[in-house]
Amino acid sequence: MQLLERAQRNCPVCGSSPDRAKIFFDEHIDSSKLNEFSFASRKEPEYLCYQMVQCSSCDLVYVDRPPSQQALAEVYHAADYDSSEEADDAASAYARVIRPALRQLKLGRALEIGTGTGVFLDKLKQLGFETVAGIEPSTAAIAAAPAHRHDWIREGIFVEGDYEPESFDLICCFMTLEHVREPAEITRSVMRLLRPGGAFVTVTHDYRSIVNRLMGRRSPIIDIEHMQLFSARSIAALFDRNGYTNVQVKPFVNRYSLRYWTRLAPLPSGIKSFAQQTIATLGIAGIKIPMNVGNTVALGFKPSNQRA
Template sequence: MTQMQLENRHERLCPVCGSSPEAAKIYFEEHIDTSKLNEFSFASRKAPEYLCYQMVQCHRCDLVYVDRPPSQSALAEVYHAAEYDSSEEAADAARAYAGIVSGLAKKRPLKDALEIGTGTGVFLDVLKSFGCENVAGIEPSSAAIAAAPDYRRPWIREGIFRESDYAPESFDLICCFMTLEHVREPKEIASSVMNLLRPGGAFVTVTHDYRSPVNKLMGKRSPIIDIEHMQLFSQRSIGTLFDSTGYVDVTVRPFANRYALRYWTRLAPLSPRLKKMASSLLSTLGIDGLKLSVNVGNTAAIGFKPTR
């Protein structure tokens, strides 16, 4: 992100409930070091940089959000140019997300499904395995799409999510995993998803929970403190987002990720030297690839479009 993009910022209301930032309290002070920004700064599952814009906490809905974010065009540009280097972690995440969607697939047919922020489209394979006949993904990173196998690329549209790119009421399921934090207007996303779902269709998200014990314990050393994040949810604020956009039978619950020990080490709040030592030790012991399920402070939310 260039200095010009950093400066092209304007104040916004709370992107979930519309409250004024004047009534909010500062939650994180701004910390931007442009010398640390690189082609992976807006890439998924990168090593933490602990850079962030000023974030405030909404007194009404409990959302923590950037009160003066970059423009939508600036965000689209940096995500388009971001590198991609997380194939193993993406596959691990897809397997974990499958546990959320499997229950939905047992209750009703999921003929048509869309994933917002699909990366290489690995979760689209999971949706196919659940019987989805037509799957689609939207992804802004050209590098991520280039890393997808040839057979998946026709399923993926390059760009940012726009409701107008899809027919109304054309999906039974829309998923948005670890992506709502990255957009400027999460309520617009949720409203657009509502319009694209068929009656009874499901919207499924996974988001960070800044109020989780692990994130509160790590404080400013938590990986959720990141220049990519335009907002951070709690269970209360993600529930408010779903309720205020008309979803019914909303459930919000903690979610455990499953990754290799080498990835958990990369995220740990340790110095580069200690991370290198820990990684070397795990590799020497032959356990760096051991998969471990950990609740690191994420939340799964599911809501349904009302039936007529």
């Protein structure tokens, strides 16, 4: 299987050699369990992961021997997709998060990298953007999108050359930077595609957050899908090193249903199904609960005097 053919790389944020990095997670791969569901969005946690190391210079945790970009493109293309309610909750949370930044932006054109079913594109429209576009590799996610979004979504992996330079006011990338081989390459491409003064916004997991540290090996951040994991310091480094200004990094609160929190909870499966049945019986499974689940929102601007 192509996912098992791997080559060593340097830190994908700062370029430091992995020789100076320390082991952060041991490899935990069962190749018989590797399938398209391993790469679906928000599936049951499976606790599979490649070895990850921690960069001593920028604090990034990353897979030092990842599969090829081609292999990743293929699995994401084939990835299955579920959960429209959670996707909608997440999109509402993202909309709340970017609202303060909008005062500084022209509400012209916006792009979302890793748009899924494009649910956030609807939010961008509601927030006042004239034109919205999304890019998504999963055929299943796009097939699940309602008809009115189909014109907005391009199927495939994000490629800078598919877009006009300096043509976007806002580019968003939510829970996607962990999944790509080259996060710095994307960050530089985004800079070139933004108009001067335009903004790049990301949401990423924070491996240093209390939730993720408490959950340890059972945290959903430990996943074969993740090619790297950021902390507040390493996501700021990604923005700073690539020329963004007014960079802001802060914790992010999601509001999801109790049903979803229970599904994510690191409980033995017997106890988990009992809890799931109980909340369903009590009729409280749909209650929305805000929680800091250890995610970070980062925002940075293209300097307004800078040409691409």
